[in-house]
Amino acid sequence: MNKTLIFAHRGSAGTHPENTMDAFQAALDAGADGIELDVQLTKDFIPVVIHDETVERTTNGTGWVKDLTLAELQQLDAGSWFSPSFSTARIPTLQEVLQWVSGTQLILNIELKNGIVRYPDIEKKVLELVEQFNLMDRVIISSFNHYSLVEINQLNSEIETAILFMEGLYEPWNYAKGIGASGLHCFLAVAVPELIIGAAKAGTPVRPFTVNEDHHIQALISGGCSAIITDWPEKAFKIRTTMTER
Template identity: 55%
Template structure:
């Protein structure tokens, strides 16, 4: 079965990377969530996509220049069109506490390409082990050096390189860096590549799959998973295809 990962939570309908977006993903029947982590000024692992605060909050400047206490005063739903009130930037620990009450998978993207956050990998892995999440976590990043570091620190964890451009035999590359899956941009993942990778035992979870026709194509293809802003639509389409 193709697993459905809610991109930054149910980001198509709720403020991205907030607890309301994650709870909505669970409510609609997603199999997992995808989220992003960075470090605050005082070294806490926080959940937010952009290095800058401007797009998703009521503040400006960089995440790395604010303490956790300062980040917690911001409104993470300030720019969302829906009426969600004030949403706080979650910590990874807060997300894990919530995950203990369900069975969702969690794909954590390490946002360490613009800034190399020292100790990010170690802190994320420590939290994963503290909350016993080893079987439910996938670590991904566009920084493949970071994934190699994660594999050395915690070989029991699944890692998956993110990439945007065409890679030749990416399943071989993934294994070469200790990865066990690939997370390509859908434009870099033609059907034949998906089928080849899956047949070689390397799951493929392309991003970001928001069009219904594309969802249907990937479900029918037997793609390992999809990462989508609209998990409710994806779940509905998967159910419809099951009954045909």
């Protein structure tokens, strides 16, 4: 049986300020196989790594990401909200993260955050950067905006795409296949055994989010789930190691 991969949700978000280089480095150090992060565009159309459409929750700034230039965003403190010891953390550009990832063995799950704000050409801009760093075989692009995934597939059918969904869909692997996607990134609550078993038979990887409780981590690993997306990669790594050593 293939080992269940561990993806660090926004980096090691349980221990470090999410979507920062500190969180990504911590995930690598913790033994994560991959990193999940969120991408939006600045006012000057630069792909940056941040989850919310506004900066209030994770920085000392105010306003919408789409209304701030890269220079304005990079002046913000993206770490003190989590702990004063991270006051030097900044919002990274996707380019900066890809450059760092290219020096590791990590898989990178890029979530396009274009459900609320429809960023123009975000698909093209993200793909160009991934291609520039020659990371096509190590990147998965996911989104709740499935029209966006169809566009990615039309621009470059070589890159893996994954549908994000929160609902208990019936045989979602068939739907995913219909839009050219090959991964299922579902809300943990809908990662029922029927879905995991059926997807495995269909050869479709399932990577539920956000898997933080020990018993959920254990259940998904023992159920043969393709991967889990967790805020606590170090804990997940230890649980997986203990289970495989038995």
